[in-house]
Amino acid sequence: MLDFSKELLFFFSLLGVFNGLIVAAYFFFFINENKFSNKFLGALLLVLCIRIGKSVLLFFDKNILITIVLIGVMACSLIGPLLFLYIKTNTGKIKKLQWKHTLHLIPAIVLSLYFLSSREDYQNNRILISKLINIINFQWFCYLVISGFLLKNTFDNFRNRVHKNSKNEVWSVSIYVGIFLIWFSYVSFKFTSYIAGAVVFSFIFYILMLILYNLKKERRQKKHPTSDTKQVNEIIQKLKYFLEEEKVFKNNNLKMPELAKLLNITPHQFSEILNLSLNKNFSNYINEYRINEAKHFLLHDTNYTVEHIGELSGFKSTSAFYTAFKKHTGVTPSAFKSQS
Template identity: 30%
Template sequence: MTLNTLHIASIITIFQSILMAIFFFQNKKSPRTSNILLSLLLLVFATLVCCSLIISLRLGPVHKIYSRLVILFGQAAYLVSPLFFFYIRSLLNVNFSFQKRYTVHFIPFFAAFIYTFFIIQTLGNNNVWTYPGRFLILTGIMAQNILYLIASWKDIRSYGLTLRLFLSYIDNSRLSWMRYFTVGYILLWSAQLQLFIGWDILRHPEWCPYGLSLYFVTAFLFFNGILFIALRKPESFYHVQKYQSSVLKQEDKDLYKDKLIALMNDEKLYLNPAVVLNDFAQRLDIAPCSVSQIINESFQQNFRDFINKYRIEESKQMLVQQNQNLNILGIALDAGFNSKSAFNNAFKKHTGITPKEFKKKSSAFSS
């Protein structure tokens, strides 16, 4: 057994990921669910890098136990994409909690683990690349990654496509961290994909050493990037409760939430372009900071987005009216916006299209 630079880098990566998993698990400055998911992801990544290291060091032919361990624990790859999906969701929503029904996402892992547990009892020393069912299992892993990437993207889109909208919920450091982690995840998956294509599809074993080397380099850079971010921008992983000193009880929040909705629907305060937080505070007879808290926690929006959402719905009704003679500027002013540009930006932010495009689609649909 000979260790080269990549092997040493991989060993460092494994220890780094384990240490970071312990650190994040003990981190009490950010939501518990998010910490646990990230810790589990790092441990799974460490397991997979370790399996690849055993293959690269050719320990399988030395003793049967190494081949069995690689095959068995290699099924941990089925854990990566669902853990990634739920971790991204926990970053988007700091109130996210893992529920029992989510465990169905991990059925493929348990199924693959149980299957390979029985299969490895009959294998020889060097069956890492050729054990029965390998192609089907790896195809499932590749397909699973694609499906969960799509699902994660849909989750991100549900919170908005622009940086401005994301900043309403997540500060800039957390957004940068989410992007880094997503790109790193895709690169690691791509490194696994080229191994799968090279060996299992095209049957070119000469690709494997280069494929493993690329995987080691990618993993090393990815985990050191995480370490760098943790040291330079620790706030990326912290979340301080904004209203931890609030005196509002949950029943109070629910009561004022209903009153707030009634104000918006009945009195339509949003039609006033000069409306501010204090106007709502006076109507509800509570402090402005309490109004802000209710909007942030009950609607997962800031004050401006909350107001603009009602204005957008009002403008939609005007845009679809065929007998409406108002132009876009007139509709913007009537809906509570103070300029056409502000209306266009808010409308596209909430709907993904401009008012003009919405009106054109509505006209085409009605005709």
């Protein structure tokens, strides 16, 4: 019979496993974006949950079936390879999955089948199981080292702040650090407790879910910038810089996608900002800058013809210049020049 503190520990440990299985299924079956990396992440969460679940059951019941123990141990042998494959696909180092990439999984699968088929040999041989676990923990560590090298540039950038890390880089590092902490909790359990790995997994799982939520939230805000006032203001200031300082409106072939690219947003996002935040459409907004430029020429450069001023201001043709100028000022360019 468990006392209340152990019941609470048992519940909290298995709660992380249960939620982990749900999230594993979500990544494996329901997310099409980054298809291969998410399937590897789903598989990684699955084997982690099996490994952690075995630890919880063994901690509270030393007499569980040897088959359950071996299934947990063999699941552990897949953690390192799946972490490596996940990071390699998520960071874009594998553009197209090939059969050679799955070779990392074959040794663990073959060993799993062998040990399960000869499970009677391990029934009363805890020393043999302990040696097996040590070998697998060492294999796990080797894959942590290899995976760490894959993330070397990302870690360097976190330290030196050369540029802002991408969402994939942040997520890959978060997963890597979480897996490392779980590994460390297991290899150091002699100094803490065997259940420490399960507890650490539960804490890390919920922290990772919080990180994932924030990354998804940032991505939604990037897709819909008008929902973030600060971001909209930054984009508008950047837009004014390109128009007032760089004077990109003088390019008579300037199109919305071209200017949106300079602002690092999509044309749809740009149109949304113009319509909702500035209450203008693209053509009228750009023509305002062109007409103000034309006014400057008309007032100060008397040697230029009206037609040439329209061309210098970014209009494609004289007729387009006259039409836009009269629409915004109520008079033709020639009349404006004579009035001044």
